[in-house]
Amino acid sequence: MKPYVISNVGMSLDGKLVTVGGDSRISCEEDLIRVHKLRAKVDAIMVGIGTVLKDDPRLTVHKIKSEKNPIRIVVDSSLRIPLNARVLNKEAKTIIATTEKANKEKIKALENLGVEVIVCGKERVDLKKLMEILYEKGIRSILLEGGGTLNWSMFKEGLVDEVSVYIAPMIFGGKSVSYVDGEGFKSVDEAVKLKLKNFYKLGEGIVLEFDVIK
Ligand SMILES: NC(=O)C1=CN([C@@H]2O[C@H](COP(=O)(O)OP(=O)(O)OC[C@H]3O[C@@H](n4cnc5c(N)ncnc54)[C@H](OP(=O)(O)O)[C@@H]3O)[C@@H](O)[C@H]2O)C=CC1
């Protein structure tokens, strides 16, 4: 058994999560409120270490009033996370998923900060196993908030159930992080197939919601 996973991003019309200059301020205020309503509904929010190192996110519900903050999950094979990262603050519980190659002293240091460290995989975090462990811990729903590298692995492993994206009326161009990166599928037959279930205008952009066809 695994948690229900919703993939969310704010992207440009050309599918980018960030400009070549590293600017990821894509969502309008209305969309950020939509995202925070989603955050308030789920048990956990998950990101890759690339996103933590670039954005130093809080990953809490801070745009709307909410009784609780979801658990924060960071996927980080070699514990590159800085000990002063905002995602490690006391505003919510944090789980770091790492691998057997992680430094034992760093694991201790994180545990001393109250962070739960899950060792799961040899070289890279074993996402299928991680989902099973999270389910066993009572986590039933996860909002996957990127970036493009983690999104690829989650889609490739068949771990995403729903897609909810905001497309801003902007074109970034260039080679930067896109919604789903990784090595990509070679043929259309292999592609992840989606069923459109809802779409609506939000601010100057559009929200698209899909179920992943399994
Ligand atoms: N506009 C938007 O909505 C969003 C934008 N972003 C942007 O995306 C960028 C970050 O994206 P990106 O660089 O792709 O980084 P990710 O956040 O996707 O993190 C990827 C890293 O996670 C670690 N990892 C561990 N195990 C796995 C696994 N099984 N599969 C995949 N990754 C794994 C790897 O690092 P290691 O091997 O060291 O563990 C990998 O490099 C930032 O610029 C951020 O601003 C991010 C989220 C949303």
Ligand SMILES: Nc1nc(O)c(N)c(N[C@@H]2O[C@H](COP(=O)(O)O)[C@@H](O)[C@H]2O)n1
């Ligand atoms: N939905 C969405 N739209 C954008 O334009 C974004 N740049 C992001 N980024 C994600 O949100 C995280 C920041 O969260 P906090 O406000 O610090 O809680 C960031 O790290 C990305 O995961 N998302």
